[in-house]
Amino acid sequence: MGEREYLEYYALNRRGVSGWFRMRGYTIERKLYALHRITGILIVLFMLPHFYSTGWHPGIWWDALLGIIVTFHVANGVRLTLLELLGAGIGKPLLVKKPFQRPVSIEGRQRYLLALTVLLFIVLAVIWSYYAVIVKPLMGG
Amino acid sequence: MMEQSSIDLWKPVKVVKLKIYRYNPKKDFSPKWKEYEIEVSRGTTILDALIRIKEEVDPSLSFRYSCGQALCGSCAMMVNGRQMLVCRTRVLEAAHNRDFVELRPLDNFPVIRDLAGDFTSFFEKHRAIKPWIIRRDFEELDNPTGEYKQTIEEYARYYQFTDCLKCGACYSACPTVATDHEYLGPQALAQAYRYMVDSRDDGLDERIAILDSDHGCWRCHFAASCSDVCPKYVDPAQGIQLLKKLIVRRKFGLKPHRPSDALPSKIGEVKRR
Numbered sequence: 001m002g003e004r005e006y007l008e009y010y011a012l013n014r015r016g017v018s019g020w021f022r023m024r025g026y027t028i029e030r031k032l033y034a035l036h037r038i039t040g041i042l043i044v045l046f047m048l049p050h051f052y053s054t055g056w057h058p059g060i061w062w063d064a065l066l067g068i069i070v071t072f073h074v075a076n077g078v079r080l081t082l083l084e085l086l087g088a089g090i091g092k093p094l095l096v097k098k099p100f101q102r103p104v105s106i107e108g109r110q111r112y113l114l115a116l117t118v119l120l121f122i123v124l125a126v127i128w129s130y131y132a133v134i135v136k137p138l139m140g141g
Numbered sequence: 142m143m144e145q146s147s148i149d150l151w152k153p154v155k156v157v158k159l160k161i162y163r164y165n166p167k168k169d170f171s172p173k174w175k176e177y178e179i180e181v182s183r184g185t186t187i188l189d190a191l192i193r194i195k196e197e198v199d200p201s202l203s204f205r206y207s208c209g210q211a212l213c214g215s216c217a218m219m220v221n222g223r224q225m226l227v228c229r230t231r232v233l234e235a236a237h238n239r240d241f242v243e244l245r246p247l248d249n250f251p252v253i254r255d256l257a258g259d260f261t262s263f264f265e266k267h268r269a270i271k272p273w274i275i276r277r278d279f280e281e282l283d284n285p286t287g288e289y290k291q292t293i294e295e296y297a298r299y300y301q302f303t304d305c306l307k308c309g310a311c312y313s314a315c316p317t318v319a320t321d322h323e324y325l326g327p328q329a330l331a332q333a334y335r336y337m338v339d340s341r342d343d344g345l346d347e348r349i350a351i352l353d354s355d356h357g358c359w360r361c362h363f364a365a366s367c368s369d370v371c372p373k374y375v376d377p378a379q380g381i382q383l384l385k386k387l388i389v390r391r392k393f394g395l396k397p398h399r400p401s402d403a404l405p406s407k408i409g410e411v412k413r414r
Contacts, residue, residue: 011166013258015248019319022248025223026314026366033316033364083363087386090379093301095293103368105379 027106028114032076039073060133067128075121079113089113150184157181157232158241159190161202165254172252175199176241179232187227187235187242188216191256204256211372214306217313218256219245224310224370247313249322263309266325270333270351275344295340302335302380304373311367311377323356327367330358331380337387349388358384 082088089109164172206216211229250258311327368378
């Protein structure tokens with residue numbers, strides 16, 4: 001990093017990629033946002049050898065891990081699609097706000113959707129791991 | 142038991158260390174942290190403490206403030222790593238049983254000096270979404286014949302978003318802004334929604350052209366930090382999701398949704414214009 005970049009870095013005060021992972025003190029939605037980014041990047045990284053040879057597999061345990069990454073991305077992706085395109089559980093704007101009112105979009109019905117997403121992720125991840133680690137080797141890889 | 146009087150609120154109770162970010166981009170090579178010890182009472186806000194430091198200890202300390210009562214949105218800062226208005230955050234509340242408070246300028250805003258950030262691009266983005274009522278009835282505007290009336294339901298659709306102070310807390314907290322500096326940001330998008338659902342406004346398609354772009358509303362993926370830190374409970378995250386829903390419905394040729402149709406009260410009948 002040259003002197004100019006160094007000076008710009010502090011003067012512009014931009015968070016950059018570290019901004020995705022500043023999660024302390026924020027709500028759980030932010031953690032899911034960061035995980036969605038990481039899993040998305042990892043899936044793209046897996047795609048590169050996958051395009052070269054579709055038969056490529058990283059080994060039993062990595063296979064299970066890859067499945068967990070994909071299932072999280074899918075489950076959270078379904079949640080985000082429902083939230084963003086249909087506004088599911090996002091609530092209505094308020095006409096009267098109570099003192100120290102918590103945001104409706106965070107504390108409202110959207111949280112049930114979030115719980116369902118986590119549940120869906122766990123179920124899919126367990127099924128996939130069982131298949132990848134136990135069933136698939138028995139069937140001869 | 143002694144009864145608590147309002148004078149007790151101003152009795153010094155603790156010595157708190159304020160760790161403050163000092164940086165002048167025109168002079169300093171890198172930022173420094175400076176510590177100031179200050180005696181605080183239960184009612185001392187962080188802004189009170191900063192003003193006292195500037196008056197009594199270090200006149201070179203720079204920060205921005207104006208009204209001191211959470212109405213102008215000038216004094217948003219990072220207090221212990223979280224965006225807050227310092228005029229309404231008490232020192233003891235922020236210290237949380239510890240004896241120090243860390244103050245930094247807002248993330249993602251260029252530093253002018255010390256705790257003051259540069260809001261130029263933030264305000265430019267706000268201006269980009271045309272934050273005013275757009276009308277098509279030019280004849281009526283030239284020769285007005287009456288007021289533009291609204292029902293309470295129509296008012297309730299956007300009232301929540303009118304409380305925005307433009308303090309920059311949501312913009313600073315947004316993880317998308319951290320890497321995409323062209324992104325309009327939660328404040329501008331929520332304000333766009335506020336004008337698009339206003340029953341007096343005719344600029345829906347004009348604004349969709351601005352918002353439905355590379356750095357528009359589709360960059361938001363509901364980290365909800367904007368709503369989490371908003372000091373006026375404007376809930377920009379809700380506004381942005383409803384905005385996306387509005388644009389999707391418009392793209393599919395459906396009637397725009399009316400999020401507040403189910404309000405209980407109706408104040409009379411309003412003549413449509």
